[in-house]
Amino acid sequence: MSCVIVVGSQWGDEGKGKIVDLLTEHAEVVVRFQGGNNAGHTLVVNREQFIFHLIPSGILHSEKKCLIGNGVVVDLEVLLQEVTALRERGVSLSPANLAISERAHLILPYHKHLDLSREAAKGKNSIGTTGRGIGPCYEDKVSRVGVRMVDLLDREVFQEKVRENLKEKNFIFEQFFKVAPIDPEAIFQTFLPLADFFRPYVANVSLLIDEAIRDGKNVLFEGAQGTHLDVDHGTYPYVTSSNPVAGSVCAGAGLGPNKIQAVVGLVKAYTTRVGGGPFTAELTDDTGLLLREKGGEYGATTGRPRRCGWLDTVVLRDSARLNGLTHLALTKLDVLSGLKTIKICTSYACAARDLHQMPALLKDLERCRPVYEEMEGWTDSLQGIRRFEDLPPAAQKYVRRIEELVQVPVGIISVGPGREETLTMGNPFQE
Ligand code: IMP
Numbered sequence: 001m002s003c004v005i006v007v008g009s010q011w012g013d014e015g016k017g018k019i020v021d022l023l024t025e026h027a028e029v030v031v032r033f034q035g036g037n038n039a040g041h042t043l044v045v046n047r048e049q050f051i052f053h054l055i056p057s058g059i060l061h062s063e064k065k066c067l068i069g070n071g072v073v074v075d076l077e078v079l080l081q082e083v084t085a086l087r088e089r090g091v092s093l094s095p096a097n098l099a100i101s102e103r104a105h106l107i108l109p110y111h112k113h114l115d116l117s118r119e120a121a122k123g124k125n126s127i128g129t130t131g132r133g134i135g136p137c138y139e140d141k142v143s144r145v146g147v148r149m150v151d152l153l154d155r156e157v158f159q160e161k162v163r164e165n166l167k168e169k170n171f172i173f174e175q176f177f178k179v180a181p182i183d184p185e186a187i188f189q190t191f192l193p194l195a196d197f198f199r200p201y202v203a204n205v206s207l208l209i210d211e212a213i214r215d216g217k218n219v220l221f222e223g224a225q226g227t228h229l230d231v232d233h234g235t236y237p238y239v240t241s242s243n244p245v246a247g248s249v250c251a252g253a254g255l256g257p258n259k260i261q262a263v264v265g266l267v268k269a270y271t272t273r274v275g276g277g278p279f280t281a282e283l284t285d286d287t288g289l290l291l292r293e294k295g296g297e298y299g300a301t302t303g304r305p306r307r308c309g310w311l312d313t314v315v316l317r318d319s320a321r322l323n324g325l326t327h328l329a330l331t332k333l334d335v336l337s338g339l340k341t342i343k344i345c346t347s348y349a350c351a352a353r354d355l356h357q358m359p360a361l362l363k364d365l366e367r368c369r370p371v372y373e374e375m376e377g378w379t380d381s382l383q384g385i386r387r388f389e390d391l392p393p394a395a396q397k398y399v400r401r402i403e404e405l406v407q408v409p410v411g412i413i414s415v416g417p418g419r420e421e422t423l424t425m426g427n428p429f430q431e
Pocket of ligand 1: 012039127130132134238240241276
């Protein structure tokens, strides 16, 4: 039995969907533990593209069990769309292979309304959220007024909680934001049928994980977003409202830390970020545009163009420490093919200081300038390459340098979107 966690080491969009799908081969259970449908995990199987926002990326393996943990915030309308779309494409989906934690909090229409109203009011100072109601839903959870899956299943409890919450929310909508209030009846009309549909899927996910572990099964935990969007450890306040770091698996899925064997950190071969916030190694020149176009760097959730930059190992060293990374999975190495030289950010120059960790104060971070090391690029395409030794020597050197700078071995390299376009140097479930 092994439990392995996959997390993003940068600002999300590192290609977790593909790697989770690959690692699912070695696992019987796949679990989401934080975030919500702000995530968009893309995978390409037999040239067919799938994008998941809530359902764990392991769902394409029909014999595996996919679980949505209590730490996830669930928009049931989106989940229903995802279930329906997958079924239409022939993916078998039932309570036999999908379960949702009874303790997961629900994203309700007033959360989205609040997210969008706040962002609009902030104008140029907005966070650049995905507008999916993630922050307001987590706020309600922490304020102890959230509505959980299990509350929805009890009609009376659900209606009472929604009515009570709307007293305060509608006051804020009408009096502060000067926008339309929300009618509780409209929520009931949408959500009570959803309760009937999802009732068979609701379970004690912590118990299911425990049973799987006791049966000697391998469990894979699928992180969403990335370490530097973590509400505690990221570039606050330009972060999401959950903890994408590996440690949050324990609270967000319901198991103890002694059950975890390995933590795989996803690293894109360069850096991207979507939304506002500091980005020290950002490229606002033609190379940045080239990375965006060649890498298809447009958000899977919102379609927004992603900001692009060189690989930043200050970001990665922080991630290695914060997550206890045991392996790196390097994605999109093929996107760098054709560049004459490649830069790696090794530290930050900040007011005559050489920083090796990201400063906590936003103002300091904004003042940091990247210190780069330049490496030779490679011209050959990486298409068809399946072994590390077959990579162009300059690409091998780039990978080895990342390992040296981050002090974590690279176990997987992805050279294209397809399942088969992967070089595997180790299996985290076996080490
Ligand atoms: P929220 O999670 O919608 O509140 O957005 C907060 C910040 O996190 C914004 O900058 C978003 O663009 C960013 N964000 C949220 N989810 C993702 C993701 O899955 N990938 C990349 N960025 C994300």
